[in-house]
Amino acid sequence: MFSRKSAMIVGLIILVAANIIALSIISKKPYPSYGMGQIAITCVAPFQRLIVRSTRTMKDIWRHYFSLVSVARENDELRRKLQRARQESNRCREIRLANRRLRKLLALSQVVDDRSLAAEVVGKDPTPWFKTILVDKGRRHGVIKGMPVVSPDGVVGVIIEVAPGFSKVMLLTDPNSAVDALVQGSRARGIIKGGPEGMCLFKYVLRKHDIREGEIVVTSGMDGVFPKGLRVGKVASVVKEPAGIFQHVTVAPAVDFERLEEVLILPIARRQGDSLK
């Protein structure tokens, strides 16, 4: 009844449709992953770590021994101090604001310093379209899917895949990422999503809030993943359309993802009140 050619075309159409449907179903999951992916990560990540460490060692040798030894060391130290001071300043501002509003029930749990885990970045996403990294801590070290990842500068992302010795982290700038956040000054709340060109979009912020460029955005703690008060970034632009209930806010991430080398994996902040101490 049907020629061989027609049957092939129909078969091809069915195969394409099935492929698209399968991908759509899989991508609906919040952290899409599959068990076999861990095998590939486990096989590839040790080589990545070897190359990254060798490259870093070479860079360090060049920077520290062949070029301005003392200046480079002093610079490193000052950078570390600046990062610590920035984090400290941010923490103090959060605490002062919270006290001003008489929020005595702020749960200052020992989230960060007690159960956090330092990890080294060993690889980055092979494509420019998705923003993920691989770190050298995995299930063996107590890492589980959904754990928040931070650096001294602020929020880095969330664990989306865990292998025995390594984990994959979806960065804040990935289009699939979503972090509940608020503006430090006005307390306007919204969702931080990955946007174009390394920026983030601050979605669902009501028009009534007065937000200015340069204001700091921090995690709200409402998503049950990140502790409250972690630095997310700075407001880069605000556009209020003539109509609509939301305003368009763009946020520049606090973390320089290109230079990210070490991160801190935190336990999941299950309670809304979990906050940075």
Place this chain on the structure above:
Amino acid sequence: MTYLFYSVVCLLMVLVKTTLVPGQVIFETFYDLLIPFIVYLGLNRPGREGIPLALFFGFIMDSLSGGTPGLYVSIYFWIIVAMRALSRYLHAGNWIFTSLAIGLAVAFELLALLFYLAAANPDVGIPSDALRIVLIQIGWAMLTGPLLMYFISAVQRRIDALRREAAGAN
């Protein structure tokens, strides 16, 4: 031997893309280095050899990238299927044809990824500089892809010769 060669090459390409290239200026403009291999497999190798390897490459890329699982497996599968179909009508050894085939494969991959990005995150949409990146990547792929294919072809010939020698000795 063939599978070992392609697995090692796949690992090397992935390592270059995930450790050495990120952070460099060329990162966004550098195309997927596995594409010339898949095009070569599609045009020159039997399906029973090429398709499992393409699926393996896709599995590795899916595991390391932030896209949905199965995205790269699907992309590589359709590229190899298309290349096998093309090889029936066109002469695979021609430099211009090879360059065009690699350009088309890279274009297909980028369009599929952008389509996925737009469909999965309609509010974020396609990056504004996507067209520039796509065009540069296609250009680079068409220029340098045939060189990579020439290298693969030379190694593959050597492997085949070794295999024949081993068969002859037995």
